[in-house]
Amino acid sequence: MTGEIKCLFFRDTDAVGMDCGFGYCDLDFDRTVCGGEVHFCERADSLRRYLIDQKKKWERRRSAHV
Numbered sequence: 001m002t003g004e005i006k007c008l009f010f011r012d013t014d015a016v017g018m019d020c021g022f023g024y025c026d027l028d029f030d031r032t033v034c035g036g037e038v039h040f041c042e043r044a045d046s047l048r049r050y051l052i053d054q055k056k057k058w059e060r061r062r063s064a065h066v
Helices: 044-064
Strands: 010-012 023-025
16 A cells, blocks of 8 residues: 555646646646645645535435435
């Protein structure tokens, strides 16, 4: 196990023709340069907030169906 966690918002730059392993972040429609690994995220606070909000929504939906 490498310990590398890929981000859901990582978009590769293959379309641009750059083969450097970097892309951009799709979180909040920002074009921050990104390597795709969560541990080195420049927008860690935004990513954490988004994931917490998603978890709360999932828990509300789950409790509504019980």
